Amino acid sequence: MITPAAPGSRAGNRATAERWQRLLENAGHRVDVVSDYQGEACDLFIALHAWRSRDAVSRFRELWPNIPLIVVLTGTDIYRHQIEFPEPTLATMDAADVLIGLHDRVAEDIPARFRDKLITLYQSAIAPPPAPKQPTEGFRVCVIGHLREEKDSLRAAWAARLLPDESRIRVITAGKAYNDKWRRMAELEAADNPRFQWLGQLDEQGTRELLTGSRVMVISSVMEGGANVVSEACRAGIPVLASDIPGSRGLLGDDYPGYFPVRDERALAELLRKAEAEPEFLQDLASRAARLAARFTPVREQASLEQALALACQRCSERVRAGSG
Template identity: 50%
Template sequence: MALKVALITPTGRGSRAGNRATATRWVGLLRALGCQVKVAGSQEDMAQCRIAGRPPDLVMALHAWRSHAAILACRRAFPDCSLVVVLTGTDVYRFQHSHPEVFHESLAAADVLVGLHDCLAEDLPSRFLPRLQVVHQSALPLPPRAPRPGRRHLDVLVAGHLREEKDPLRAARAVRELPADSRLRVIQLGGTLDDAWADAARDEMAVNPRYRWLGDLPRWRVRQWMARARLMAISSRMEGGANVVSEACVAGLPVLASDIPGNRGLLGNDYAGYFSVADTAALRDLLRRTEVEPAFLGTLRRQVLARAPQFRPEAERYGLARVIAACGLTP
């Protein structure tokens, strides 16, 4: 009989937020493993988690803090069910410190914890490490007929919602004072969670001819821009293992990334394209170096391509199979 899996996510249907994208992708991968899967919101009654009228064999809850109430409700409603809690960047790097009781209660309730990058163990209490499994988020290659980079501009892609932890305008500020002969331009994709960030992006466009904010685009448009870009900038202050890094690696798109555990845990400690968090000048220097030193850009491209195999769908599917096995279950 197929393993029944309830997947709890705090983000609603139709959202392009990272948690929803992860849940949507995992539905397909878990079904490929032979599981029956149902997605539920973190605010739903646990009765909604029943599958074909029966309790789930396994509950996987994304986000220890936002799904805290659902995690505890699951333990009460399905005491014999295995429970997996998936840790995000804001979980580990924000709510662990601002709401430690809630965070640790969610972790204590779990049979298995899932992290999305290799450096997560640096920031978790040691008592939880024996339960930790790492699953890298996967990405598909760009289609063979994807657009090619243009010649007029050297586009730097920034992809993700505009919110404080992403430090979203850092790349835009970094290209303000480039020499007049530079062809670098920042293309920013992603929606905003409040009007303040939208206003900030529009204000930046008004004074910065090297910056364009295109808003929240569908997935296929994002992939088109990945094909057109020469490199990607990820300036986040905190990340739990951003899927956009996986996508860049699989696409062979060089990355300039803030030096934080969530990026090092995907790109490796020896990656050549790191800059200090919020360091505009350091990012500007790296951007200019990619433009004037083709060998440096080539080094970054070789490094991301070397990481690409761990971000293939089959690797992520195998990772989920390991998580299920760690719960003492089989699909």
């Protein structure tokens, strides 16, 4: 399995690769995760990220044309790279025996010719222990994820500025700044916005404690392939307020009442105030998150991985036989 994220990275692709390694090894497979493919032999190859893994996939297909290949489509693959760099991105998708999409809407957002080899897989999360009693002195809202353009990471902080004086909402963001620009933006916002705090990158335990100690989680991304943090929030029973993008609707459903338009801090501020002021709205969001939790279990994710492996082997065999004929 190849991921563009190096060992030790807290990037989502690395976390996915290492989680899948554990799940597949639980199922009896032996899995090597690499960030630089050198042509090693294997029984099956999984590439996370169609565009970033394009060279590795090309090398693999040239050396091992009769070995099954699975390509996992990320948000940037679907919503940026297939548009900005169509030739290499679509070539990688074409080379795959199976494509994995991480939310229900992926089939609508890729070329029709690829849909028959697409499998939807929901990323899993471990159910956290019961959360401690919520603090009474405020209404904590968390934002979890690296600070970068695709995540629109400060939108909740800007929304918090629009809240009335009596609001007790405080936005706490955890995640590494993608570059110096985002670091400076977060530091300046924290210095100037009394409702906002940036914690930087937390470890897994710290992130879990932030999530379970919050009343609401905001995911404000402009593009997502199927954010694992949504899985984590649902497994924890934490209400989610999400930007209205396919990657959110593909996980939470069309009837979910917690969406706001992309990059619209005024609409987000209205939702935040509603969540704080209307207990029945907050409880409805929490109940919906809890009902969705069953789709984000490790058992279900492992079964989906096994399905993808089986289908890739089947399609590869059919392709090889057709080529021999």
